[in-house]
Amino acid sequence: MPDTTDPKLLVCSASFACYLVYKYFEPNNLSAHVVLLLGVPALLVGRLSPQLSFLQQAGAVIFYWSLILVFTATYRLSPFHPLAKYPGPTLGKLSRIYVAYFNGRGDLHRVIRDWHDRYGDVVRIGPNELSFCRADALQPIYVAKSMQKGPYYDTRTGLENITTLDGVRDFSVHGARRKPWVKAMGISALKGYEPILQTKILELVEVLSKRQKETIDISHWMNLFGFDLIGHVAFGHEFGMLKAGEDDDGLMRRVEDGVYATAVLSQTPWILPFIRRLPPAVKAIRDMRHMGATLAQGRTKNGSASKDLFYFLTEDETAAESGATLDEIIADGILALVAGSDTTATVLSHLCYFMLRHPECAERLHKEIDATFPPGEDPLDFSRHADMPYLNACINETLRLLPAVLGGLQRIVKRGSSGATIGPHVVPEGTQVSVHTFSLHRDPREFAPLPDVFWPDRWLAQDTYVLPSGAAVDKAHVTTNRAAFVPFSVGPQNCAGRALAMIEMRAVVCAVMHKFELRRAEEYDLDRWERDVMDAYISLRGKLPVILEQRQGR
Ligand code: HEM
Structure with a gap:
């Protein structure tokens, strides 16, 4: 019979039991952590205090915690783990902190791509998580409606259990x-946004005209434009950032900081119950809610000249069917500000970068814009943008190489199912899975030749293609798999703002390039741009100093 008063045996057994609770129930609330990590050792110490000195009691507690880590690590690396057969970095198999570290550094997209190059189509990037770089994984993971969003999205629920649409x-x-989002981004609603798009794009061109021949950070101006536009589309609100030339209220900074912190925290959701109680986190969440509430109150008081997103979320017939509370509607308004401003501004900035990098592409784009809108014609005739092949090829190529959301979007194989078939793999229940967009978009099986090169021609149907080197290639040697092109994701939870984003990006590129030539500021090394791109779920980016010159006759 084992001696039940033996302190070592008691601590080992309690620790093993605690490890089993974590393994099987994955508790994710503060009280459970407190009970398991503080309550149980406190009971142990109470029980052992007659036998052990104070120092020995402290040692027992440390031993208890260490053993939980040892059991966890041993199991995760053992051949008995359900994901043992999948290759991946050892530290990744041990803990999600490894991925969180690269997320914090900002280069997670490049790191995961390197892992796919090294380990293959499926990589175990976390203890319980697989990343796929296969086009045939998109359907089962995102489209089939059999996998819900994973714990990564726990951060989408705020302090008072208010969850945004994407959570x-x-x-x-x-x-x-x-439902209201679908209507707010439908053809008739989009027509309604055209006047505001026109006004804001003209304002952008005007403020840029005033700064010709100066070195300006075009990425900053795209951001100001993005916020001003979405302020109107979402809440009928004028932020006035373009006019001011600045983000006077620090809104952009707050959103970027929030995006970055959320991205890193999302990797280790078990930490959320602790973080949510820390004063700076509480303040950041409350500040955002306060801003949303102020915008919503302003919008309710002043009304709106046209049907904005707030109208669809609150007044349209679909609003009642949505079942959203006022707090959720406000949270979704903020979601629109975050999801709809930085993303398009990022893609527009990337496109400017590619134009600077590839002047021959800029020249072809200028030619197409000039042919479509000869002098005297309005480049903001939205009805013609979708039919400009080279413009759309340049936007697609930008979204392919540097999608605004670079990483994989986590889903979870349903618990209680007998697993899921993803491509040729049968993945166990409870596994977190995603397709890594950045890697898939550069996969030579899907986009060839030159998968890492900006080559818009790949999007144009031709019998013979001319490569950037001047060499000719027959169409039989060119692969452009549109089904593997997913910058807006796919399935029922794909981007709700895709149509607006496309209209906006086409129009801005047309208007800006119709008017200006872009030149790289001499002191700026273009190699920096891609290095500065950070994967923070939504990409963050550095400065892009350029000089604009008005084109002749414009
Ligand atoms: C180039 C611009 C954009 C890109 C590349 C983009 C990309 C994406 C992606 C990849 C998702 C899926 C996220 C996930 O599953 O975690 C998403 C979701 C979403 N996007 Fe966009 N987006 C863009 C612009 C916009 C705009 C302009 C809006 C609105 C004004 C918007 C609103 C949303 C919303 C509300 C969701 C959540 C949808 C849901 O969960 O049903 N996005 N976006």
Whole structure:
């Protein structure tokens, strides 16, 4: 019979039991952590205090915690783990902190791509997580509606259990909640946004005209434009950033800081119950809510000249069907500000970078814009942008090489299912899975030749293609798999603002390039741009100093 008063045996058994609770129930609330990590050792110490000195009691507690880590690590690296057969970095298999570290550094997209190059199509990037670089993984993971969003999205729920649209797991709740969005981004609503798009784009061209021949950070101006536009589209609100030339209220900074912190925290959601109680986190969340509430109150008081997103979320007939509370509507308004401003500004900035890098592409784009809109014609005739092949090829190529959301979007194989078939793999229940967009978009099986090179021609149907080197290639040797092109994701939880984003990006590129030539500022090394891009779920980026010159006759 084992001696049940033996302190070592007691601590080992308690620690093993605690490890089992974590393994099987994955508790993710503060009280459970407190009970398991503080309550149980406190009981142990109470029980052992007659036998052990104070120092020995402290040692027992440390031993208890260490053993939990040892059990966890041993199991995760053992051949008994359900994901043992999948290759991946050892530290990644041990803890998600490894991925969080690269996320914090900003280069997670490049790191995961390197892992796919080294380990293959499927990589175990976390203890319980697989990253796929296969086009045939998109359907089962995102389209089939059998996998809900994973714990990565726990950060989408704020302090008072208010969850934004992108954090809603249940497909039927999500479907209802998304209805007003679908209408707000439908053809007739988009027509309604055209006047504001026109006004804001003209304002952008005007403020840029005033700064010709100066070195300006075009990426900054795209951001100011993005916020001003979405302020109107979402809340009928004028932020006035373009006019001011600045982000006077620090809104952009707050959003970027929030995006970055959320991205890193999302990797280790078990930490959320602790973080949510820290004063700076509480303040940041409350500040954002306060801003949303102020915008919503302003919008309710002043009304709006046209049907904006707030109208669709609150007044349209689909609003009642959505089942969203006022707090959720406000949170979704903020989501629109974050999801709809930085993303398009990022893609527009990337496109400017590619134009500077490839002047021959800029020249072809200028030619197409000039042919479509000869002098005297309005480059903001939205009805013609979708039919400009080279413009759309340049936008697609930008979204392929540097999508605004670079990483994989986590889903989870349903618990209680017998696993899921993803491509040729049968993945166990409870596994977190994603397709890594950055890697897939540069996969030579899907985009060839030159998968890492900006080559818009690949998007144009031709019998013979001319490579940037001047060499001719027959179409049989060119692969452009549109089904593997997913910058807006796919399936029922794909980007709700895709149509608006495309209209906006086409129009801005047309208007800016119709008017200006872009030149790299001499002191700027273009190699910096891609190095500075950070994967923070939404990409963050550095400065792009350029000089604009008005084109002749414009
Ligand atoms: C180039 C611009 C954009 C890109 C590349 C982009 C990309 C994406 C992606 C990849 C997702 C899926 C995220 C996930 O599953 O975690 C998403 C979701 C979303 N996007 Fe966009 N987006 C863009 C612009 C916009 C705009 C302009 C808006 C709105 C004004 C918007 C609103 C949303 C919303 C609300 C969701 C959540 C949808 C849901 O969960 O049902 N996005 N976006």
